[in-house]
Amino acid sequence: xxxxxxxxxxxxxxxxxxxxxxxxxxxxxxxxxxxxxxxxxxxxxxxxxxxxxxxxxxxxxxxxxxxxxxxxxxxxxxxxxxxxxxxxxxxxxxxxxxxxxxxxxxxxxxxxxxxxxxxxxxxxxxxxxxxxxxxxxxxxxxxxxxxxxxxxxxxxxxxxx
Numbered sequence: 001x002x003x004x005x006x007x008x009x010x011x012x013x014x015x016x017x018x019x020x021x022x023x024x025x026x027x028x029x030x031x032x033x034x035x036x037x038x039x040x041x042x043x044x045x046x047x048x049x050x051x052x053x054x055x056x057x058x059x060x061x062x063x064x065x066x067x068x069x070x071x072x073x074x075x076x077x078x079x080x081x082x083x084x085x086x087x088x089x090x091x092x093x094x095x096x097x098x099x100x101x102x103x104x105x106x107x108x109x110x111x112x113x114x115x116x117x118x119x120x121x122x123x124x125x126x127x128x129x130x131x132x133x134x135x136x137x138x139x140x141x142x143x144x145x146x147x148x149x150x151x152x153x154x155x156x157x158x159x160x161x
Contacts, residue, residue, distance in 0.1 A: 004031060004074065004122050005159060008107065008155050009154065010137065014069050021087060026079070027077065029035070029058050029119060031070075033135050033136060033137065035097055035100050035133050035134065035135050036096050036097060037073075037080055037136055039072045039143070040073040040082075041074055041080075041098075041147075041159075043082075043143060043158035043159060043160065044070050044072050044085075044158075044159050044160075044161050045070065045071040045072075045073075045145045045156035045158060045159070046069075046070045046156055046157055046159045047068045047069040047070070047098060047128075047154060047155070047156050048068075048144050048155050048156065049130060049154070049155045050062075050124075050153070050155070050158050052151060052156040053150070053151055053155055055078055057129070058124055058128070058152055060096040060117065060120040060121055060123070060124035061124045061125070061128065061154075062122065063117040063118075063120075064086075064121075065122060067086040069084060069085070069086055069087070069121075069125055069128065070085040070086055070156075070159075071083075071084060071085075071129070071156060072084075072147070072149075072161075073095070073112050077154060079094055080094060080095050080096065080097075080106070081093070081094055081095065082095050082129075084125050084129060085090070086121075087118075087125050088112060088118035088119065088121065088124070089097070089109045089111065089114060089116035089122050090110045091107060091108070091109040091110075091122065091125065091126075092107070092108060093106060093107040093108065093129075094106075101132065101133065102133040103125055104129065104130065107129070108134050109122070125142060127151065127152070128147060128152065128154045129147065130147075130149055131147045131148050131149030132147070132148045132149070133146070133147055134148070135148045142157055142158060144156065144157055144158070145157075145158070145160035
């Protein structure tokens, strides 16, 4: 009986030791990087997610999945500009990067009387592009641009121009 107890204790000890050696998968957190004009202009930025402060999706921005809101940063006659693609009205602004923050100039827009849901898309776009911009890359190395303001958080993935 003593030998059986010793064998069982050795088995329990071995299993416990192996369980302690197991490794759990690691999750790589996004790495935040500074915002630069070059980073912004290297890609177009396609909206992939936008949620209000209460966690609800900003539905107005997703009425047509085939035409997501896309930010296009570029240089025009020496000035840095951004346009907001797939909106009903043509919309855009000048911008600067000051101490790592994107500062939009006055947003200019045509004034077409857009039907719903396009009119709500344009209004939601204006609310989405105002805020604190941050740039990161996730575990899959896709650059991500996040715009955060008091009302919502929007995430854009980099797409080739």
